[in-house]
Amino acid sequence: xxxxTYGVYQRPKVGYAVSGDAYLIKExxxxxxxxxxxxxxxxxAAAEAAQVAVSWVADHCQASLSQLVLGCHEALRTTRGAAxxxxxxxxxxxELVFMxxxxxxCHARSAAPIKPISYAGIVGSRLPSLRxxxxxxxxxxxxxxxxxxxxxxxxxxxxxxxQDGVTPQCLAETIADGYAKRNDDATLIVLSFSSRTCHxxxxxxxxxxx
Ligand SMILES: [Mn+2]
Numbered sequence: 001x002x003x004x005t006y007g008v009y010q011r012p013k014v015g016y017a018v019s020g021d022a023y024l025i026k027e028x029x030x031x032x033x034x035x036x037x038x039x040x041x042x043x044x045a046a047a048e049a050a051q052v053a054v055s056w057v058a059d060h061c062q063a064s065l066s067q068l069v070l071g072c073h074e075a076l077r078t079t080r081g082a083a084x085x086x087x088x089x090x091x092x093x094x095e096l097v098f099m100x101x102x103x104x105x106c107h108a109r110s111a112a113p114i115k116p117i118s119y120a121g122i123v124g125s126r127l128p129s130l131r132x133x134x135x136x137x138x139x140x141x142x143x144x145x146x147x148x149x150x151x152x153x154x155x156x157x158x159x160x161x162x163q164d165g166v167t168p169q170c171l172a173e174t175i176a177d178g179y180a181k182r183n184d185d186a187t188l189i190v191l192s193f194s195s196r197t198c199h200x201x202x203x204x205x206x207x208x209x210x
Pocket of ligand 1: 038149184185
């Protein structure tokens with residue numbers, strides 16, 4: 001059986017009490033939905049925009065990713081807006097689907113390439129054309145999502161080579177230690193896809209099924 005384990009690092013811009021970033025990780029049987037939001041700017045108004053988006057996603061978890069982005073877009077019209085990334089992982093199909101608007105980064109250390117693109121835009125004021133990116137997952141893959149309060153200039157390969165076998169939480173904190181910026185809210189989510197137990201897949205035998 002395959003599963004997702006995760007770790008999260010979050011802290012507000014230095015001097016602020018609240019983070020303008022927000023996130024949601026929601027598991028539903030074989031599905032894991034991850035949402036990371038960066039409200040424009042910092043402080044309470046940014047936090048409000050991010051919270052409105054996360055609440056909307058939490059209330060509509062079963063919707064498609066484009067429905068979630070469109071729903072957030074409407075819900076955020078009265079706020080200052082946000083960057084948003086959504087990831088849905090199906091652990092049975094071993095598939096990752098990504099949709100992003102604005103400046104949220106995705107890094108992966110994976111058997112098959114995972115390189116989604118977030119299109120420029122602001123959820124709540126101007127949306128780009130929406131596109132889902134589909135990738136296949138292999139046990140051992142690690143995916144990192146982060147807001148622009150973490151520098152994108154790290155190599156996940158290098159960090160993981162020095163940190164072999166660490167938990168996703170430890171990995172999140174290690175990357176944040178080196179790359180979180182003091183002058184912005186920083187949030188970093190590490191998702192690790194693993195196969196918990198080895199088992200032999202049942203094979204379908206045509207000859208005995210007549
Ligand atoms: Mn930011």
